[in-house]
Each structure stands twice: as structure tokens, then as C-alpha cells.
Amino acid sequence: MRDLFIVGAGGFGREAVWTVERINALGGGVPQWRILGYADDDPKWKKGDNFEGYPILGSVETASKDNPGASVFVAIGNNKKREDIYRRLRGHDFPVLIDPKAQVSPTTEFRHGSYIAAGAVVQVGATLGKFVIVGANAVVSHDAVVGDFVNMGPGTVIASGVKVGNEVSFFANSATMPWITIGEGASVTCGAAAKADVPAGATI
Helix, strand or coil: CEEEEEECCCHHHHHHHHHHHHHHHCCCCCCCEEEEEEECCCCCCCCCCEECCEEECCCHHHHHHHCCCCEEEECCCCHHHHHHHHHHCECEECCCEECCCCEECCCCECCCCCEECCCCEECCCCEECCCCEECCCCEECCCCEECCCCEECCCCEECCCCEECCCCEECCCCEECCCCEECCCCEECCCCEECCCECCCCEC
């Protein structure tokens, strides 16, 4: 069993813990993870506080210093903040968390730190960069290539062959046409459809 702490004592942090608890329940009596608690830089939290049944371990740096061998999951939705925390915590292991109710092809390529939520589907030949969030019931279709620090909200559909740059945000129920490119730092808002290539930094 490996030690794990969650960065972010908020809604996404609670979701990550729920996923880890369900992963542990499938272990045949041998849990995969020991959840140490939450790290959070928000001054409203004090070390030793309790959040949803787990202790607050202090700031990100404090939790890292006190638990140098622990794995870390960064439960922060903001792409740039997630990247900043990753850079501050170099030296830790950042596992991929896949909810037991997600469907992921064995041919999918992952990098560390990503999250696949309940109901999500990642199809054959897809490639996900590091620290990608695939929200509940989102779909990454076959042969799509997703960059680093991308956030796909619930119900997002990335069509086949799409190339997604780093730090792109897809909000709930957004979608793309197949075989287009979404430039770095772009945003596709709730319910919107990207029907052609999207320039870097643009909002659809």
C-alpha cells in the first residue's frame, strides 16, 4: 500500500478521494492507497484541521516536506495552477487515477498525474499528456492526441483524430469536429462546438 496525499481541499479533492476509496474497495481486501490527507495553501486551513474525514496536512510545501516519499494527486481544476503545483512538487510520484466506472482502452497512452472520472470513455489509440482531467461522462475518441494540463469538463466530446494543445479548457458539454486542431491555451465554453481549427488562446 502506497501513501498518497491530495492537493486541493475542495470539490475536486473530494472527488479524487472518492475515486481512490473506490479503487481501494476493488483491491480484494488489500487497499492500493493510504490517503494521508489534503494539502492546501489557502490560509483558511490550518494544519490538523479536518476536511471530509481526512486531516489537513498544511501547505503544499509543508505536506511535501513531511511526506517526502508519498505520491501526490493534484486536484486543482485550473490548468495553470495545476502546472505550478506540479513544478513545486518535483521529486514526488504523480499517479494516474482512473475511476472504476470509466472505460479506457488498453491502447491509450498516459502520462503522469491525469484523472479519468466516472462514466468517461477514452477510446483506442488516444494519447493523453500529463495532468489531464477527463470529466464525468466525457469522451476522448480514437486517435485523439491531448496535450498537457488540459481540463475536459463533464460531457465533453473530443472527436476522433483531434489534436489538443497544452492548457486547453473544455467546459461542460462542449464538443469538437473530428481531425481538427485546438491551439494551446484555448477555451471551448459550455455547450459550444469547435467546428474548425481553433487558434491558440482563442475562446469558442
